[in-house]
Amino acid sequence: MVGPALRKFDSHKAIHDAGLGGAKERIEGMRGLLEKKEYAHLAEEVDSFIEFVEGKIIVHADTEEEENGLYTVAVKNDPGLHDKVQHLIRDHDIMRIIAGKMKDEIRREDPDYQQLIDFANSVIIVNEIHSRDEEEALLEK
Ligand SMILES: [Fe+2]
Ligand SMILES: [Fe+2]
Numbered sequence: 660m661v662g663p664a665l666r667k668f669d670s671h672k673a674i675h676d677a678g679l680g681g682a683k684e685r686i687e688g689m690r691g692l693l694e695k696k697e698y699a700h701l702a703e704e705v706d707s708f709i710e711f712v713e714g715k716i717i718v719h720a721d722t723e724e725e726e727n728g729l730y731t732v733a734v735k736n737d738p739g740l741h742d743k744v745q746h747l748i749r750d751h752d753i754m755r756i757i758a759g760k761m762k763d764e765i766r767r768e769d770p771d772y773q774q775l776i777d778f779a780n781s782v783i784i785v786n787e788i789h790s791r792d793e794e795e796a797l798l799e800k
Contacts, residue, residue: 665722665723665728665729666729666798666799667798667799668794668798668799668800671794671798672790672794672798674719675719675786675790675793675794676790677715678715678716678719678786678790679783679786679787679790681711681715682708682711682712682716682779682782682783682786683783685704685707685708685711685779686708686776686779686780686783688704689701689704689705689708689772689775689776689779690776692704693772693773693776698772701772702765702770705761705765705770705772705775705779706765708761708779709758709761709762709765712754712758712782713758716754716782716786717751717754717755717758720751720754720755723747723751723793724748724751729797730744730747730748730797733797740796740797743796743797744797746792747789747792747793747796747797750785750788750789750792751789753785754782754785754786754789757778757781757782757785758782760778761775761778761779764778
């Protein structure tokens with residue numbers, strides 16, 4: 660079922676903003692560590708970033724897509740939203756794919772940390788565009 664928190668504009672937006680804010684803060688931390696060449700600590704921060712994205716942003720996306728989730732219910736109530744919802748699901752997929760690329764890179768023997776930070780930034784950019792679009796299209800104000 661769609662909890663009221665996901666259907667209402669303000670509470671749903673608050674979840675988006677918490678995810679985005681947490682991820683942005685972590686990226687700032689990773690940038691500082693890369694500048695100081697503190698690679699061991701940076702590797703931990705990358706792991707923590709991936710966990711955060713999976714635990715907050717992707718879990719939230721999964722919830723929206725599940726049966727009786729926000730997306731399914733929105734299309735059921737208004738079939739005209741079908742294409743829009745497909746686009747929003749593609750945004751979720753892109754974030755899942757980038758998180759997967761980060762996991763592959765951090766597992767390598769000599770990870771490219773600049774690349775990892777670039778991936779992290781890409782998640783944020785997609786997430787921000789996605790959230791504003793979703794709020795506009797699906798949420799009751
Ligand atoms: Fe979403
Ligand atoms: Fe959302």
